[in-house]
Amino acid sequence: xxxxxxxxxxxxxxxxxxxxxxxxxxxxxxxxxxxxxxxxxxxxxxxxxxxxxxxxxxxxxxxxxxxxxxxxxxxxxxxxxxxxxxxxxxxxxxxxxxxxxxxxxxxxxxxxxxxxxxxxxxxxxxx
Numbered sequence: 053x054x055x056x057x058x059x060x061x062x063x064x065x066x067x068x069x070x071x072x073x074x075x076x077x078x079x080x081x082x083x084x085x086x087x088x089x090x091x092x093x094x095x096x097x098x099x100x101x102x103x104x105x106x107x108x109x110x111x112x113x114x115x116x117x118x119x120x121x122x123x124x125x126x127x128x129x130x131x132x133x134x135x136x137x138x139x140x141x142x143x144x145x146x147x148x149x150x151x152x153x154x155x156x157x158x159x160x161x162x163x164x165x166x167x168x169x170x171x172x173x174x175x176x177x178x179x
Contacts, residue, residue, distance in 0.1 A: 094149035096175035107142035110163065114148040116155045131162050142170040
């Protein structure tokens, strides 16, 4: 029997597998980066990029529930948790557009009362 030598290595299946893995990683990282709390942000004609490396995120959903990062907290416990945070840490507030204004003002006021000076409201830019 005469065996045939390998002249080349077929890498097309390897490239296909790598592209599928890349797609899975990119899709998963998009969900992680976007956050798991569903908040429909209000629209603004101008927007400003946050320059700080790691702002703390406070989200308020349309029912008025408050979330610090991914943990649900009350207004009182939010103040208690933020008590130990450096006052120069930027705070990013994400409030649902259908939230009553008073709910947003209460959270924003509680954070401001703690002495945080770098407060931002996240919005979506209108097209």
